[in-house]
Amino acid sequence: MSVPAGFEPMAYAAEGLISLLGPYYWRQDAETYVYGFQSGARHGNPNNVIHGGALTAFADTLTGHLIEHACGRKCATIALDSRFVAASKVGAWVEGRARLRKLTKSLAFLDVDLMAEGELIATTQCVYRVFSLDAGHGR
Secondary structure, three states: OOOOOOOOEEEOOOHHHHHHHHOOOEEEEOOOEEEEEOOHHHEEEOOOOHHHHHHHHHHHHHEEEEEEEEHHOOHHHHEEEEEEEOOOOOOOEEEEEEHHHHHHHHEEEEEEEEEOOEEEEEEEEEEEEEEEOOOOOOO
8 A cells, every 4th residue: 555645754763663663654634633654564463453552652653743743842751541442454554643632831631543444443642741942852
């Protein structure tokens, strides 16, 4: 499967876990961002469905990206609470949409829906620490 029209690669370090699970993509739709990745064998579990860990890592990555775009500040994950509501076969295009519920001076609260083949497969609620502009923390 090819990447759907309008998506562009997310910029991130070429090393570490994200580089092993990606590439991840994103696009802006009206007032929201949509994220996606093409699942493959490396994302699967022994049942040939997308592993929950791959979905959680994707949700964590896209929410960090959204926060940095929303407020121009670096952030770090405090909590992710994921619910896997349906299985999706390896090979599916996965899309994620996040909603920033609340942004304070130092915290961000988000909800994420992950979809594959038009079906909701996971939901995640996240809390992030948002650093001040002069903190110098990396993600």
